[in-house]
Amino acid sequence: MTLYETLAQHFIDDIKSQKRPTGTRLPALRALAKQHKVSMTTATKAYDYLLQTGWIYAQPQSGYFVANHIEPTSFPTLAIQGTEQRDPKRFAPINGYNSASALFSPLGTSMISPDLQPSKALRRCIKRVTRRAGNTIFQYPDTQGDKGLRKALTDHFRYDNFTFGSNDLVITNGCIDAVKVAIEALTQEGDTLAISSPCFSGLLDLLSALSRKVIEIPVSDQGLELNHLETLLQQGLIKAFLFSTSNMNPTGMTLPVEQKKALAKLATQYKTPMIEDDVYFELSHQKQQTLPAKHWDKEGYVIWCGSFSKTLAAGLRLGWCLPGRYLTAYLNQHALTSFGVNGLMQSCMAEFINTGEYRSHVNKTRVLLNQQVHRYRQFLVKHLPKTAKISSPQGGMVLWVQIPHFNAVELEQEANKLNIDIRSGACFSTHDFYHDSFRINGGWPLENTVDNHSSYQQLKTLCELIKNAI
Missing domain, CATH: 3.40.640.10 (Type I PLP-dependent aspartate aminotransferase-like (Major domain))
Structure with a gap:
């Protein structure tokens, strides 16, 4: 391994052994370089590696912290494995698979923020x-x-x-x-x-x-x-x-x-x-x-x-x-x-x-999306019921959420009334199977602002809707 990978592995071992619990602040870059007698370049590369592999996350103006490594979630799969040829037109939800909503919000369409x-x-x-x-x-x-x-x-x-x-x-x-x-x-x-x-x-x-x-x-x-x-x-x-x-x-x-x-x-x-x-x-x-x-x-x-x-x-x-x-x-x-x-x-x-x-833009975006999606996931884990299952994306910007025995179609309708755009699981199949699931976009920075149109406030309101419905 290179020097920065060896340094990164040192932190990975500490995180795995719980020597550095979830949420623990890591040393600042200069302190890290001084403690381990390495250059700032090596220290930066080590943290970049940990960021990209999801072991840590960065908080603007605050530093680096140990990420919550929740085990990957196992979702129930479609039980029907026959040979029925289904016509999407016939089995489309009332609003269609990708309903053309008149509103737009950060949580709906899968895309990165401008x-x-x-x-x-x-x-x-x-x-x-x-x-x-x-x-x-x-x-x-x-x-x-x-x-x-x-x-x-x-x-x-x-x-x-x-x-x-x-x-x-x-x-x-x-x-x-x-x-x-x-x-x-x-x-x-x-x-x-x-x-x-x-x-x-x-x-x-x-x-x-x-x-x-x-x-x-x-x-x-x-x-x-x-x-x-x-x-x-x-x-x-x-x-x-x-x-x-x-x-x-x-x-x-x-x-x-x-x-x-x-x-x-x-x-x-x-x-x-x-x-x-x-x-x-x-x-x-x-x-x-x-x-x-x-x-x-x-x-x-x-x-x-x-x-x-x-x-x-x-x-x-x-x-x-x-x-x-x-x-x-x-x-x-x-x-x-x-x-x-x-x-x-x-x-x-x-x-x-x-x-x-x-290439420079893509490399930067990958790191930012990793951090953003992690923050969305952490928010949902904290604010949704314990029974909720939240996907552990390996890339991209979407999160898949399942709450057993919950009606996500009704949630989508109630959220739309508040100008919050999400996609219920019904949009993603011709089978009546994913009505307890929904998808949200994590491509917008999750910043705690007073703006009701911000992803943070909309995600907060969405979680409140779910709690009130259960």
């Missing part, structure tokens, strides 16, 4: 690119995407040991658009896709709009029920499978590496496309993020989709897809539904990546 977005750096980048742009930037863009952006993304992910060629990549109008094109290119109306349960509500909305049917595969704290998936493949009941694999929405969990390998193997073995919605891939809370299932796909049956929406800014509407062996079919469908993606924004994002500003 305060965490590098707005100034992005504006400077846009100005630089615009000043030197020629007239070609205002013409119809290349259907496959700007070569400069494809090359920048290729170099960017190579740094994370995920390698592919720029000619294999397609630029899209966000991740959901990348997934949509894949579904349209590889399946037809009435076809059935396997999805996870619970599943991101936006994907259920999309499948409903495209008139596709679904079979839900339960997800537990151990991962997907792969035996169930293989049975469906053996029986030829599904035309494709659509899963998130890293920092999944709504639970925040990441599939084990062995499951990602197994998914790529199943897709190849049964020659069935797997669409991998990996929009949260870069937001791991761990120091070392795992690779997508696409990394182990040697025959091109995995279609990998991502975007800048969660890491940078949803309004950019820029995403990408690695269609593998389906590149031609994917490009043909993409050309039918789009004349390409905004050329100016593609050039700007290529510039933002090449200057190193994007």
Whole structure:
């Protein structure tokens, strides 16, 4: 181990042995460096490592503290593991899977706060690119995407040991658009896709709009029920499978590496496309993020989709897809539904990546989200009933909460009356199974302010609603 890792391990051992209980303040950086006779750089790296791996958290103007290491929560999984092909339109909740609420609050939509977005750096980048742009930037863009952006993304992910060629990549109008094109290119109306349960509500909305049917595969704290998936493949009941694999929405969990390998193997073995919605891939809370299932796909049956929406800014509407062996079919469908993606924004994002500003932003955001989600979880543990189960996200920004025998649908309705936006569990399945659960967004800083629209005050009010309802 390096010197900073050795120093970090010293604290991990103390925390595990309860020598440093939860909430204990750690030495200031200068004191740490002096006590252990190391440089400030080494001391800083040690604390950064502990932050990223979740052993400690930082409190602004107060210092570093030992995090509460609650054991990962085990949630009940969908008991139905049959072969019923369900139509999302038929089983949609009254307000739809992803209800278009007229209100907006920090707890609803899964996204980072504007305060965490590098707005100034992005504006400077846009100005630089615009000043030197020629007239070609205002013409119809290349259907496959700007070569400069494809090359920048290729170099960017190579740094994370995920390698592919720029000619294999397609630029899209966000991740959901990348997934949509894949579904349209590889399946037809009435076809059935396997999805996870619970599943991101936006994907259920999309499948409903495209008139596709679904079979839900339960997800537990151990991962997907792969035996169930293989049975469906053996029986030829599904035309494709659509899963998130890293920092999944709504639970925040990441599939084990062995499951990602197994998914790529199943897709190849049964020659069935797997669409991998990996929009949260870069937001791991761990120091070392795992690779997508696409990394182990040697025959091109995995279609990998991502975007800048969660890491940078949803309004950019820029995403990408690695269609593998389906590149031609994917490009043909993409050309039918789009004349390409905004050329100016593609050039700007290529510039933002090449200057190193994007990686710097992502690295900073990962640490901040780890701290924020930890604080949300601590708040909920303190203010919710003892029976409540709260997910332990491995990345991303969402928390999944279950309160046995509680009606989260009614909670959502009451919260909406107070201009608090949350998502009840009913939004994430075609089955009537998750009505005692809800999802909240932790992408906003949890600051104790008097502003009733702040995430802190809204979370406090939400917990009061729950207590009053029980």
